Amino acid sequence: MSGNAHSEHAAGKVRYGMVIDLDKCTGCGACAVACQQENNIAFRPDESNKLRTISWLTLYRLENGKDYPEHREAMLPRPCMHCDSPHHAPCTFVCPVNATVRDEHTGIVDHIAVRCIGCRYCMVACPYHARSFNWWDPKWPKTMEAMLSPEVSPRMRGVVEKCTFCHHRLNRARDRARINGEDPDGVEYTPACVEACPTGAITFGNLRDPHSQVAKLAKDPRAFRILEKLHTEPKVYYLSSEQWIHKQSDNDLS
């Protein structure tokens, strides 16, 4: 168990989080592609069975439910919410082997694939469908093995995986800070999706730092979180000026 998690949770000065501006997001999917190449996410010839596909950052289409020509659609990119509910995120609570834990220094919910026994309790527990299961051995076309990143271990059949807020990039940044003699806690870094977005729709940073852009945007009147009523305390916020989008924030993603 995560020891004195609660006290640290309350006092910790670092909570990495994300704000995604749906007014700017065009649903292009560059973020999701960047996520796949950064994290060695496996792919298969057929990716249309969405219950079997592996995806850390998934784009959902929202519709306003009206008829032509009042109809409108919008895209919503969904990474892991890195739920900040006290003591536990829904997924960490149910994991019998501590394979998924929240780092209380950063708020990042990690999944340690080598510990995972594949029971998939966490997948059931996660209200955001943020977790995928490796139903098959990952297999890359031989020539594409050359583009696997050495920074992230490829996963195996039988384990769960999910968005890590590009944790290895945080490690890289902390490292750099240490070498430069700076405080590694709360160091700034950029996940792959944020970097790739052509519209600048995603802002990332420390929600506990009141001067950070992400903290300011999280308080924007356009801000909301998905399924707020469950008190999972997502650290991913969304911005939208559309009322019909706000209204859907309490609906299930499916």
Add this chain to the structure above:
Amino acid sequence: MSLGRRAFLQFVGGAIGGTLLTPIPWKLADDSAIWTQNWSWRPSPERGEITEATGTCLLCPGGCGIQVRLVNGHRAIYVKGNPDHVVNRGGLCPVGAAGLQYLYAPYRVTQPLKQTGKRGDPKGFQPISWDEALKVVAAKLTELRQKGQPHAVACLTGQSRSSTADLWKQFFAAYGSPNLYTMPCHSDSTRLAVALATGQEADLAFHLEKATYVLNFGAPLLEGWASPTRAQRLFSRWQTEQPGVPETEFVHVEPRCSLTASKADRWIACNPGTEAALALGIAHVLIREKLFDAAFVADQVFGFEDWTDAAGAQRKGFKALVLGKYSPQDVASLTGVDAEVIQELARQLARQKNAVVLWGPPTDTPNNLYHDLAFLALNALIGAFSSKAMISLVPPQPWQALPDPAMDMEAFKGQGQKPLGQPASTPKTKVRPNTVHAFFNALANGEEYPIELLFIHEANPAYGLPENALAVQALQKAGTVVSFSSYLDETSAYADLILPNHNAFERLDDVIGLPGAPFAFYAVATPILSPQYDTKATGDVLLSLAKALGGTVAQSLPWKSYQDLLKLRAAQIAQAGSGTLVDATFDPASVAPGAPLKPNFSKASDVWRKLTSGLCWVDAPQALDRYATPSSRLELACQGLLASVSANAGDELFMAHYAPLNPSGDAGELPLLLITHRSLSLAPGYVPNAPFMNKLLPDDLLLQQDVFVEVHPSTGKKLGLRPKAKALLKTPRGEAAVRVRFAPTVPAGVIALPEGLGHTAYDEYVQGKGVNANAMVEVQLDPVTGLGTVWATRAQLRLA
């Protein structure tokens, strides 16, 4: 060398010394140790020194700057946008972000290949050496020239904005063939419209950074318009409140509820193909209510009032035409847009200081000439061409082009031949009409004269040409087909010889001009890593072919290497002494047409160094103060058309007017209208979808092998279909199995099919998914320009 135990210990010691400072290797080492113990068959990525290389994405003409992370200098693992680059400032489109999957694609052509069996037989390809392959091609070229048939050589290139395209031009001029084409796109028709209206050969430059009001007739701004990532950034800029910058209102006109329509401030739904009628209806209100820029029209415009043609005949002008035929009520019944809305749009447009009208078909195909002229006319009325300069022109060659080709008798004779299939009506302007469809049509049907040697460069017409079956037939009719493709695609499958180009990440190349952008542009793409296979840059191949031919052809292409030519460009820039080398801090809003930017460089070597480090050369566009037309004005009545349309043609044939081309087929049997559209997550062009991109496709767009067509629920019910039902789609061009998505994104009676699916080549990650939209649509040749237009196709949908 063997590693002694002592040396080994020292080595480990050193490693530990390093890792103490940096905890990552510890963590990784630990992690990977466990992993390799448990699963030895899992690929374990080679580790090593990580470096970053800077370059330019060549996967579309968008000109984005990229940075690629490499392991040990030879393994490219991650591509991202260059944050300091003027075009994309760090972002990428999904094709660019998935770019390394093309570099490492299993369907790359790894060495020159020769078809030894029947054309089209995938098993018939056998390796051939470069020397031998080049000899074969050079011999064929020499033979045709000796026989006095240089015009029997043709080329289709998909890379029209690069020095390779200029090399092709130079080669074809010196060799003597008029049959050089580029893959069709919207600028094929706008360039002709611009040439007729202004007398210039130029691309339109839209000053969208300055715009306060953008009225867009169908251009797929968020689905891959012009320079796709730049378009995304523009949209984001309009959505961001910035102190001191007026907000931009974005109004979008389109029949389908695309993402651009959904994200626009306002979406005006119109009947398919009627956007130009709406533009003319708005022009009517502007004229009737005297809301147009009267000073500009009086000073600079020809053909607004009635006019007299060269033969002395009295002709009606644009004003009379529009006031007579396009009242809001008339236009409302054509377009389905309320007359009040038309009036309101006209008044809004007139009220705005910095308004501009954008347009374009949803799939980047040539437009009906008269419709392009209608949007130009609307821009003229609102004063977008005036000193406000919301629109200006960028010449395709911003500086001195290549030296004039040396042409001998053969070259003159060959060049003098009519381009194969080109209709006689094609307007004679400075712009060479890119009549690809007419060319393929004549070749497929064996008309006029045969093509003995056909080059295909960075293009995949057998898949990507609307009515692609025509390209396939034509490929089978051509004498010898030489492909330069890096990939085994639908077209190279039909080649007799494949001389593979380096992939986009492996070659030195350049980008000349940025579509739609309000500045002249030049960027150099430096190779990210060395070629993975036995490939050659097509530019260099062309130079060695020219050398082998000798004589005036060799004289006209004197460069030792393609790199030398690009360096010459840098020298030309240095010499011209105009324009600036810029990074992301450059703001296009600061550019004024006709005010050249001050150079921040001196020597050619300086320019080259900066260009290869990721800076781009930009300069101001031309000011539109001179018109090289017969009237020396902006011509709303195009006198350049006098030679194309018959002398007793009706007055409206010189002017913008609504001229829909009737789709073929029986409306009783094919009662629906099929429209096609693009999305950024479906690569429509020379490269197919990368495996990464397949994950982006929702399961109501592609389910296993089935693509979904969008159908309005009321239409679906009437046809006896249910959501997700399997159905048969039939058009005059083909039949295909699909599924239906009940979606109120289209009006009743209209169905929509995405582009980018239905490949038959490449590998298991690409082929056999859905239907190729190009195989279903009907191409209609514009009766004036001869360009292949696509707008709507009659269709039938029935339960399968």
